[in-house]
Amino acid sequence: RRAEEEKTRLAALRQTLDAAGEQAVVERAAALKARQAAEDDASLLPKVTLEDVPAELPRLAYxxxxxxxxxxxxxxxxxxxxxxxxxxxxxxxxxxxxxxxxxxxxxxxxxxxxxxxxxxxxxxxxxxxxxxxxxxxxxxxxxxxxxxxxxxxxxxxxxxxxxxxxxxxxxxxxxxxxxxxxxxxxxxxxxxxxxxxxxxxxxxxxxxxxxxxxxxxxxxxxxxxxxxxxxxxxxxxxxxxxxxxxxxxxxxxxxxxxxxxxxxxxxxxxxxxxxxxxxxxxxxxxxxxxATLPAGTTDSLALAPVQERRGECWLTNTQVNFCARAYPTVPVGHPDAAALTVLAAYLRNGFLHRAIREQGGAYGGGASQDSSIAAFRFFSYRDPRLTETL
Known part of the structure; x- marks a missing residue:
């Protein structure tokens, strides 16, 4: 119903436009698309180099x-x-x-x-x-x-x-x-x-x-x-x-x-x-x-292994969507874990923000590597789109 109401509203607005008005809308849309696709000048931003990162973590005495x-x-x-x-x-x-x-x-x-x-x-x-x-x-x-x-x-x-x-x-x-x-x-x-x-x-x-x-x-x-x-x-x-x-x-x-x-x-x-x-x-x-503590037990928690593909849709009282996709990756001890963590930030700032928020209209979006569960996740936040984002 909301989609039909929006179509009706836009159709009514279009009836008020003359040829020059329609051309102005087309030109503005093209200019916006070009601006969103443009590469920003990263040299304007301050940079953090390897020289700014300590070679070792601080060692705390205990x-x-x-x-x-x-x-x-x-x-x-x-x-x-x-x-x-x-x-x-x-x-x-x-x-x-x-x-x-x-x-x-x-x-x-x-x-x-x-x-x-x-x-x-x-x-x-x-x-x-x-x-x-x-x-x-x-x-x-x-x-x-x-x-x-x-x-x-x-x-x-x-x-x-x-x-x-x-x-x-x-x-x-x-x-x-x-x-x-x-x-x-x-x-x-x-x-x-x-x-x-x-x-x-x-x-x-x-x-x-x-x-x-x-x-x-x-x-x-x-x-x-x-x-x-x-x-x-x-x-x-x-x-x-x-x-x-x-x-x-x-x-x-x-x-x-x-x-x-x-x-x-x-x-x-x-x-x-x-x-x-x-x-x-x-x-x-x-x-x-x-003096009051027990001697202790020897058994410890062990969870059954699981690795399966899941696809779910949950419904709740909201007018926006929250989308997520996840892919199995590696645990924290694997050499690729650090690279995946950096990749998540690169995708979030270099592509996903523009594609999901600026172009898609979502309030936010991004990616993250969770090495504790060996998963790489993509997400959108307060997203008007669903299948297009996924």
Missing amino acids: HEDESAGLPVTTYETATNGLVYQQLVAPLPALSDEELALLPHYTGTATELGLGEADYLETQHRQSAAVGGINVYTSMRGDVDDAQRVRANLVLSSKALQRKAGDQLALMRDTREALRFDELPRLRELVAQQRARRDQSVTGQGHSLAMAAACAGMSPMARLQHRSTGLAGLRSLRALDRALGNDSELQAFAGRLEQLHQRLTAARPELLTVTEPGSRGELLDAAQALA
Whole structure:
């Protein structure tokens, strides 16, 4: 209908033009096409040469210690009085159901109560002890094989230097005393997650489209599509509807608690970034944390290899399109990975911007090499065209 209305509007405008007006439109269109095809004078721009690039990466000094059996890695640098600490543990072997539950766990773990304290009391404790605390997963494809994945669960926080002891105590309790019996709170958190994800579709449409296009290229790409991509959003909507039933909500809380026990069974390592001279104090504080940690498990996450061709179209409430195409390439350890990264920037600035935005009318477009999943992606953002762009 919109296309027909546009044709009618243009036809009406043409009726108002005389021969000179029509010729002016033709000449302007030809001038625009010539300008878009013209090569800009790159000599006018400042240049970055190899002399501007350091030959080596900076080497940061660090210390590796052990505090009551807990491995501790410390970087001492100027932090303006802050201390950053992370508990990093390998993800254990998880079933497909547990993997689907993982983003809900990481999204709620620091929003619930601890021990005898409900979630409101815990939030007050967090505000008093730290400047931020969160749980997330860190996954990377192997440097030589994107079909193999290395995955860790990270509990991260930052605090004032004088609050480092309270910070570690809060991190310990988040691992050991997290409660899942506040069912209305869980229901509220899932509803909030759905609302945020629903509202982010048009803002992140190009990223979601690329995730869908890459989903058949590596196990990590497939997991990303199923957890934080469009497939994950579809599952989140179904979960949000299901949790309106009290028995479903109770079962969901039980599954989260079981997953929590699995994830915290692995013995973590502690990473600390702090002011120079405070390492000894933090090692003493880490001893109290180490005394309560489990012995650890030996199994680690292993995802089934996948490499398949996929073609999908997802419909949403938007008047523009988000297009993506992806091609299998190489992991980060391959000699071609660096060249593909440079090629993506060259295509984005040298061709795709002009073809997709200036000529095609999209708000943006480009290319990127993602070596962690061994994929080269093309995308357009807020694109009035579909098949022409693809």
